[in-house]
Amino acid sequence: MKISFRGRFQGYNGKKFQKDLISGLIVGIVAIPLGMAFAIASGVKPQYGLYTTIVAGILISLFGGSKFQIGGPTGAFIPILFAIVMQYGYENLLIAGFMAGVILLFMGIFKLGSVIKFIPRPVTIGFTAGIAVTIFTGQIANFLGLRNLQKHQDFLANMKEIGIHISTINMYSVVTALICLVLIFITPRLLPKIPGSLVGLLVSTVTAAIFYPDMVATIGSTYGAIPNSLPSIHFPPLSIENMQSLIKPALVIAMLGGIESLLSAVVADGIAGTRHNSNRELIGQGIANMINPLFGGIPATGAIARTATNIKNGAESPFSGVIHAIVVLLVLFFFAPYASNIPLASMAPILMVVAWNMSERREFAHVLKTRTAESFVLFITFLLTVLTDLTTAVEVGLILSGIIFVKHMSKLLITAKVLPDPSDKNEKVSEHMVHEQHNCPQISIYTVEGALFFGVANMFEKTILDEINYKPKVLILKMGNVPYVDTTGEANLSSIVKHFKKHGGTVIISEIQSQPRLMLQKTKLDEFIGQENIFEKTGDAVSYSLTKLNQAQCLGCKHFAFRECQQLSNPI
Structure with a gap:
């Protein structure tokens, strides 16, 4: 410099x-x-x-x-x-x-x-x-x-x-x-x-x-x-x-x-x-x-x-x-x-x-009065500085702070099943649209919100795989609110994609941000998913996924999860 x-x-x-x-x-x-x-x-x-x-x-x-x-x-x-x-x-x-x-x-x-x-x-x-x-x-x-x-x-x-x-x-x-x-x-x-x-x-x-x-x-x-x-x-x-x-x-x-x-x-x-x-x-x-x-x-x-x-x-x-x-x-x-x-x-x-x-x-008294996890970190760091040495105190303080951060961040990751809302003029997807009588057996759409990192990646994978054990034909992951994906998060996402492909399904990604997209490019996961299966808009992803359906399975279906379902259920 x-x-x-x-x-x-x-x-x-x-x-x-x-x-x-x-x-x-x-x-x-x-x-x-x-x-x-x-x-x-x-x-x-x-x-x-x-x-x-x-x-x-x-x-x-x-x-x-x-x-x-x-x-x-x-x-x-x-x-x-x-x-x-x-x-x-x-x-x-x-x-x-x-x-x-x-x-x-x-x-x-x-x-x-x-x-x-x-x-x-x-x-x-x-x-x-x-x-x-x-x-x-x-x-x-x-x-x-x-x-x-x-x-x-x-x-x-x-x-x-x-x-x-x-x-x-x-x-x-x-x-x-x-x-x-x-x-x-x-x-x-x-x-x-x-x-x-x-x-x-x-x-x-x-x-x-x-x-x-x-x-x-x-x-x-x-x-x-x-x-x-x-x-x-x-x-x-x-x-x-x-x-x-x-x-x-x-x-x-x-x-x-x-x-x-x-x-x-x-x-x-x-x-x-x-x-x-x-x-x-x-x-x-x-x-x-x-x-x-x-x-x-x-x-x-x-x-x-x-x-x-x-x-x-x-x-x-x-x-x-x-x-x-x-x-x-x-x-x-x-x-x-x-x-x-x-x-x-x-x-x-x-x-x-x-x-x-x-x-x-x-400041010491102020943080203690909050009675939060940070208060515990403060007290332990103080105690170790006095009774042991600064190195031990800082190391333990940083580890505890890291654990608390991961715990807080894990609560911020939201994975929810959604469907288009016909009452919305843009037909935005919404969680309240999903219920027992209104849930497509062949297409599952999940909105993911929060950073996908090592502290939450396993929970994210488990949530997706547990809830879709009925093996839908298409899985759409709406990732517009995922600002960051680390290598652990990428690995768990890759595991989901491999699981679906193994059972003949297709994974579609929509609205993915720049950092997660770059991570997928570096690991070649975007190529494994297929560039044709990555969309900027969720509406386009839904339209594309409808072409992947088993038409015979749609006949007589009464869920009507999408506006096209009426025609698919009763083509005559």
Whole structure:
């Protein structure tokens, strides 16, 4: 796919640059505490979150398909990345991130951006809420200042650790966390233009440093000092064995990264009134996630909250995203040593608020209240995300959604026996015309309505064959309301045709639509049926079928199913 920058910067001038500068500065300040918090929660050093914000922020803005997208580490990735780090280690996380970038790149090149949109909403709400619960509960230990906890991949095991070590609660950590939390909520009301998370982080850090130094765990005491420069380019060692073992984590990262970035782009379109290019967005995400690991960065995607902040602060072009990354880079250069003094208890409320905001609690409650099959899919996906992992949750959610879809669609297929209605001026066929005294023994007409696919094909065949066990001479299938036929549906239709031909009967198709007709052509079933037995109008099909009748059997017949029957029954 050719990537062009024309249009995105058309008419760009100094005034627009000023707006991008202001927006980028604000978003950059917002991104700093989030980048470090997301990295820590993912089980890696905080500086890796800053590296990701810088590298991915620039590349996603330049190469992505959304004009205002802000890329970087996000909360949605936390449980996945933490599980990968726990199971495979940090170096292998970089490899998985690189592989995910390659997958996203090819998804964009092969224009698969729209495919991701087909994931059912209950599944996305379910796993998003599950991720939010995992993030929130994962910060309880830092909020309370608990010590000597062992980290586990399993949710229940982590909850058990908190219960066992609850006696090690540190009141200094609780006070620090509460100060940060209160300021996160108060600042937007008093100072709307200043990020609450940054104010809470700074005030709580200064408070802890002045009034009770060395009484709470800090970034420096836990992870070491944050270097004030970007790391040298380092390509993680790739091997066939590594790539084989990491393909599943890479697919999960790519899938979630694609979903989150496109969802963020849709939100941006809704706020700014723009239209994003979904395939280009995947290409941009792919490029960013391929370059990111070279600088030690963790997987990145589009950040909904930061993107919305970018637009609301007057961004005019992708330059605002580049400027936001440069702001983070400058802060890293000049203020990195001070960041080592940030208490972990100050980071916990920031992540808890992020989890609360991303939980989609209103949508979750709304779907549950419907008490439909989709509610069950939502709840199971949520439960599996919390108790097992995202891969299992999404797989089960998609399978359940597929089963429910097939069940619903099977109810929409209607197969009914019909006959012409003389009271209608066009003599359209109607179901109410068929009864015991008005039913042609030699011609059966069935109207088929709905998609003829694998979920209903067998039922369709059984319905036809069971109801015509008296072996009529001609079977007319009116397929004007069949929009789609898959290979299974074609196979069952073929079975009906073969059954009739075997008993000397004829199958006639009328009003068939373009896709089903094309399917019959590809499988050569139209040739087996006979081109002369396929009609555009059902009236012509009926007229033709009357020429196929056994005239002797018509003599004396009193059913009079067709207007010609009077003459056929009593030719004299």
